[in-house]
Amino acid sequence: MCGIVGYIGEQQAYPVLIKGLHRLEYRGYDSAGIALINPEGTLSVNKAKGKVAALEALCADKDITGTIGIAHTRWATHGEPNTTNAHPHYSQSKNLALVHNGIIENYKSLRAEMENHGLSFCSDTDTEVLVQLVEYMQVSHECDLYTAVQLALKNVVGAYAIAILDRRNPDQIICARKGSPLIIGIGKDENGKAEFFLGSDATPIIEYTDKVVYLQDEEIAIMDRIGRMDITNLANVKQTPQIHTLQMNLDQLEKGGFPHFMLKEIWEQPNALRTCIRGRLNVVEKDVLLSGIIDHKERFINANRIIICACGTSWHSALIGKYFIEEATQIPVEVEYASEFRYRNPVIHSDDVVIAVSQSGETADTLAAIQLAKSHGAFCYGICNVIGSSIARATDSGTYLHVGPEIGVASTKAFTGQVITLALLGLAIAKEKKTLDEQMFHMLVDELQQIPDKMQWTLEHNKHIDQFAQIFTYAKNFIYLGRGYNYPVALEGALKLKEISYIHAEGYPAAEMKHGPIALIDEEMPVVVIAPKRGIYEKVVSNIQEVKSRKGKIISVVTEGDTTVKEMSDYCFEIPDTRDCFVPLLAVIPLQLLSYYVAVAKGRNVDQPRNLAKSVTVE
Ligand code: F6R
Secondary structure: OOEEEEEEOOOOHHHHHHHHHHHHHHHOOOEEEEEEEOOOOOEEEEEEEOOHHHHHHHHOOOOOOOOEEEEEEEOOOOOOOOOOOOOOEEOOOOOEEEEEEEEEOOHHHHHHHHHHOOOOOOOOOHHHHHHHHHHHHHHHOOOOHHHHHHHHHHOOOEEEEEEEEEOOOOOEEEEEEEEOOOEEEEEEOOOOOEEEEEEOOOOOOOOOOOEEEEOOOOEEEEEEOOOOEEEEEOOOOEEOOOOEEOOOOHHHHOOOOOOOHHHHHHHOHHHHHHHHHOOOEEOOOOEEOOHHHHOOHHHHHOOOEEEEEEOHHHHHHHHHHHHHHHHHHOOOEEEEEHHHHOOOOOOOOOOEEEEEEEOOOOOHHHHHHHHHHHHOOOEEEEEEOOOOOHHHHHOOEEEEOOOOOOOOOOOOHHHHHHHHHHHHHHHHHHHHHOOOOHHHHHHHHHHHHHHHHHHHHHHHHOOOHHHHHHHHHHOOEEEEEEOHHHHHHHHHHHHHHHHHHOOEEEEEEHHHHHHOHHHHOOOOOEEEEEEOOOOOHHHHHHHHHHHHOOOOEEEEEEEOOOHHHHHHOOEEEEEOOOOHHHHHHHHHHHHHHHHHHHHHHOOOOOOOOOOOOOOOOOO
16 A cells, blocks of 8 residues: 655665566555655656656656655555645655655644644645654754654654655655554665665565565664664664565566466465475374464463454455364354454453454554454464564464465465465364364365365366456456355455456355345356355255356356256366365365456456555555
8 A cells, every 4th residue: 555665875766766666566556756866966756647657757858866765656545646646745845755655644633733834735645744744843843854753753643654855965764654564675786885775565675685674663764875774763762673584586576477467376376385385284294383373372272262353355265264263173263354343342352362364464454453452462363474564573473374475466376375374273273172083184184285286287277267258248247156165265256356357246155145136146147156066065056056047147166077067057167176175275266267367358457456455554
């Protein structure tokens, strides 16, 4: 949700910043801007509505020299996406320029106060209020920029990650964060000269250095050209930065020959899951090892209840996790929308285990849910993909997905990574609690090990979906049906379709059809049914009959070799047989491919769908 990049060093800043913006474009892409201080000491700001490419076109005939700069790609919260509201924003005197990710909740009262002091504003944004406030503090307290930033931030309510330049000091960038992520990269250029990079995540940094500092809430950092970095908190207490080494490589951030990141990430799933289970699933000794629970076994064994908090796709994987963990461990599991949980005064006991599931580890609502659970003394466990993310750091322990960076806005490999990680967690707890008999435990371990190969088969077997996706571009609505473990898959299939093709789609438990949604069925309505030859197969077959007799178009996901449902279907995708609880890992693959190819056939921008951003760091 908005991307920030910054650079100070001896290199030209513009190419670093533009490349960084491209890498962060998945976080927001309605406008972009860049601020540079050139060698003559001019602070220039260039901004364009639309994608980063529009900014590049604008800058083609501008002075883009300078070895210090900040840049931003926006996902609008306050004020419509246009050039005026794009970041960076100047202060009144144009001595300062600031980029911001987050929301300043009291910006209206701050703005009114400053207007009373004679300041004028040109945008509708909370960000302009922030930069004006910093300058107001600088002037009224006759202090340096650092002190002014500190004073300003003490007056704001809300979340922020900011970077700020001062025309009068071209050797320094100041940045700060609270509730929105910011990472500082510490590098050396080819002449051994110190340089610093800033990023909302590590993707704009990894090309230059793998040494990073994750700025903590309420910390302010000053980076200067001679390689000095000072970090203090809002209370002016000096902090000792912890330097981390990034575990990511550049190839993971490229499309690798695929037309879109989404398709690349769909095809990456077998290998991503192999990495996810490596060292955790031991088929020889029939064991599951999750380092995140080793020191906390008692919390899990004695848990009265598990609550899983998540949003969007992660909420769907959490629902699958609930079914599995309850079945395997006999611990009651509740799944909560983090955005509801955090505001509804939930009952949380100190013997609850609260699990946050989040690809980015930065989703504001999920983070807030965890903070709430912690304040009630619950043990908090994070299942995140992004290493060092806010949720990973806010939780008591956790497990990383290790599926590699997910760049496509529509989540694919993170979903399957989350499902398999929750299965590992369920098995690890079941082992400690001895709630599964040995034979069943061994069988599940063996079956889980085979999932990546079965996934590969599923991908190869269903790659022809591109040939008939065109047929469905007429549809205004889709219905997705599934039962048991496949109900969340129906929800996920529907979400994938709507977010990238803009076709309205709903997922339902198949048996709920007759309680209302069946009224929607006619010969125009494509109905996707997940109908593996497992569990309550016969019941699902009856549900398909109900749709067919109302002339709905059946698109089914069936177990390889099943002819019954195939014959009832207009289109059919096969998946290999697996145990009920692991079907979602395979059944979701044709649904991901279907949504991808329908969106492509409709000419949609698959990796950057309208109105969406990858990481929702605002509530
Ligand atoms: C859908 C999608 C979103 C995210 C949701 C939570 O494809 O990506 O629904 O799942 O915004 O994000 P994380 O998992 O980063 O907390």
